[in-house]
Amino acid sequence: MKKSENTGQPDSIQYSLSDNEGGLLLSLSGRLDTENAGAFLREIKEGLKGTQARSVTVDLSGLTYLDDYGVMVLTEIRDMLVNRDAFSIINANERISNFLSIMAFDSTGMPGIRKKKWINPFESLGGETIKVMDDFRFMLAFLGEVSLALFNVLRHPGSLRVGDTVHFMQRAGVEALPIVALINFLLGLIIAFMSSIQLRQFGADIYVASLVALAMAYELSPVMTCILVAGRSGSSFASEIGTMKVSEEIDALFTMGFNPVRFLVVPRVLASLIVVPVLTLFADIFAILGGLFVGVFILDLTTTAYIGQTFRSLTLFYLFWGVMKSCVFAVVIAWVGCLRGFQVRGGADSVGKATTSAVVTGIFMIIILDSVFAIIHIYWL
Amino acid sequence: MEKGDPIIKVENLVAGYGDTVILEHISFNVYPGEIFVILGGSGCGKSTLLKHLIGLIKPLSGVITIDGEIVTEEDEESFKRIIRKIGVLYQSSALLGSMTLGENIALPIKEYSGLDPESVERIVRMKLKLVGLEGFENHLPSEISGGMKKRAGLARAIALNPAILMFDEPSAGLDPVTSAGLDELILDLNKNSGTTMVIVTHELSSIFTIADRIIMLDRKTKGIIAEGDPRYLRDHSPDPYVKEFFNPVKEKRG
Numbered sequence A: 001m002k003k004s005e006n007t008g009q010p011d012s013i014q015y016s017l018s019d020n021e022g023g024l025l026l027s028l029s030g031r032l033d034t035e036n037a038g039a040f041l042r043e044i045k046e047g048l049k050g051t052q053a054r055s056v057t058v059d060l061s062g063l064t065y066l067d068d069y070g071v072m073v074l075t076e077i078r079d080m081l082v083n084r085d086a087f088s089i090i091n092a093n094e095r096i097s098n099f100l101s102i103m104a105f106d107s108t109g110m111p112g113i114r115k116k117k118w119i120n121p122f123e124s125l126g127g128e129t130i131k132v133m134d135d136f137r138f139m140l141a142f143l144g145e146v147s148l149a150l151f152n153v154l155r156h157p158g159s160l161r162v163g164d165t166v167h168f169m170q171r172a173g174v175e176a177l178p179i180v181a182l183i184n185f186l187l188g189l190i191i192a193f194m195s196s197i198q199l200r201q202f203g204a205d206i207y208v209a210s211l212v213a214l215a216m217a218y219e220l221s222p223v224m225t226c227i228l229v230a231g232r233s234g235s236s237f238a239s240e241i242g243t244m245k246v247s248e249e250i251d252a253l254f255t256m257g258f259n260p261v262r263f264l265v266v267p268r269v270l271a272s273l274i275v276v277p278v279l280t281l282f283a284d285i286f287a288i289l290g291g292l293f294v295g296v297f298i299l300d301l302t303t304t305a306y307i308g309q310t311f312r313s314l315t316l317f318y319l320f321w322g323v324m325k326s327c328v329f330a331v332v333i334a335w336v337g338c339l340r341g342f343q344v345r346g347g348a349d350s351v352g353k354a355t356t357s358a359v360v361t362g363i364f365m366i367i368i369l370d371s372v373f374a375i376i377h378i379y380w381l
Numbered sequence B: 001m002e003k004g005d006p007i008i009k010v011e012n013l014v015a016g017y018g019d020t021v022i023l024e025h026i027s028f029n030v031y032p033g034e035i036f037v038i039l040g041g042s043g044c045g046k047s048t049l050l051k052h053l054i055g056l057i058k059p060l061s062g063v064i065t066i067d068g069e070i071v072t073e074e075d076e077e078s079f080k081r082i083i084r085k086i087g088v089l090y091q092s093s094a095l096l097g098s099m100t101l102g103e104n105i106a107l108p109i110k111e112y113s114g115l116d117p118e119s120v121e122r123i124v125r126m127k128l129k130l131v132g133l134e135g136f137e138n139h140l141p142s143e144i145s146g147g148m149k150k151r152a153g154l155a156r157a158i159a160l161n162p163a164i165l166m167f168d169e170p171s172a173g174l175d176p177v178t179s180a181g182l183d184e185l186i187l188d189l190n191k192n193s194g195t196t197m198v199i200v201t202h203e204l205s206s207i208f209t210i211a212d213r214i215i216m217l218d219r220k221t222k223g224i225i226a227e228g229d230p231r232y233l234r235d236h237s238p239d240p241y242v243k244e245f246f247n248p249v250k251e252k253r254g
């Protein structure tokens, strides 16, 4: 019955500006509503900027409909004036003047919204087992969606949620550094120690340096680092998104017209893609330090000799092959984490299962892909 | 009862998930400006029906049209046009937990209106004021009560002044006074801006205060067992289940 008042044509506001006893007279006619308020506001601000008006009178005699977006426009025009009392409204019809008083037009002073800080969105946990066939179909469909979303960001870089991306870089990268460094240092130490027992018998102590550098940079540090990232970040991606799913937040994003994949997955995937290779390089350094520790204190090698041997055997190709693998693993970990989150159905308990599954699937995929890389390297390169 | 063309038209809908059919042979119309209430026992598929109306779930068969456009149309443009006309208040309020109330409400406004940040803030403040949450724009959803969350969810649902508002059990988990306040808000919105309302509820008192027309769903028959004016149905429905639904206390004492 009153439907047309709410949907309306977007182009139906007309205005004219004229001089009025030293001030400006702005006459409006048609509808001023949600559809056209933004465009009209920009236009009228441009129009008023040059004029240095001391007072503005708005004539609403031709205006048939006004909603709260329209009230906002009037408020903005009023607040452009130095002196608010120089603003007046005339000839509003009864409906509109009633509406203006309901909206308390005279008291809508607006302080700014404080920028709030990020809170850690680990909220609740839960889950339900996922059926295998559907799971696979869903995985493929999801892979397609994520690829499309990433492609879309490449085409429109402005649409990237930069704040979220930086936040996830901090959580997946900076906060993971201590544990990644420690684990890889110890791993380098262990490999050096174990291999030295054998190599010593042949007087080949110095080759411990080569072994540690190659084994770590080529194979172990990308894999170890990514397993750690899968455990820390893959799981938290799954639980965050799963929780949002349970509390209908993802449905809400959808009904507001956002693409949940673009909104939630792209920042996470990009953030891992950026920080994981860097973590891997750090891991390489700490592993070599671990080997150096054994070389100097147990095998009585000199630091110079150890480092020299390391650089002789570690070619750039091996280093970058490892880093390249870690990039692929990073995307897979983030993708699996988000996938498991989106697969959550039902109550809070299914989030827990999604989290577990994100870690298990993530590690499994890392190992499978690592084997694929080994085969590629041996047979095709 | 006829009020021109229906704004929501459901024809022969079969609703469900995958292979499970929850509702079948569902047909009804909602007319512009009316308050339309969907009733039924727990688990009979009220939320499911609502999700089909929004287009979150595709019907197993049947057609849903909103303002002349088919809801499940693949075409992204027409989908966006439809979505833009609907505001939804979810059962759990569905505020994004990591954002303040102000940011939650600003989200759709920023996306669709093309206003600059200062204007968006003004609208956010007006919407919060409208639902009685003035000054709460910097609170997180976890810092406010259930009733306030509902109001904030409502403010977000009406952020873009949609032609249709849908509510999933707006009074669930609220005390009678708060829930009556929410009903009043719904009536005001309907009166002032002519917004069409589709409301899922069991709250008898709100049904008689706000509903223009109701349909009642039933789990056993998977269909609509009653349709019309709630006051008339209460007194004249021949169906024993409908009677019991409207007169639960009387039945027990009698």
Ligand SMILES: Nc1ncnc2c1ncn2[C@@H]1O[C@H](COP(=O)(O)OP(=O)(O)O)[C@@H](O)[C@H]1O
Pocket: A345, B017, B020, B022, B040, B041, B042, B043, B044, B045, B046, B047, B048, B049
């Ligand atoms: N995502 C889902 N997948 C499968 N079945 C569902 C799902 N959501 C709800 N159901 C089932 O649909 C039926 C109706 O649920 P619902 O529409 O939520 O009922 P209510 O009327 O209480 O809102 C219930 O039996 C429920 O088990």
Ligand SMILES: [Mg+2]
Pocket: B046, B047, B048, B091, B168, B169
């Ligand atoms: Mg429900």
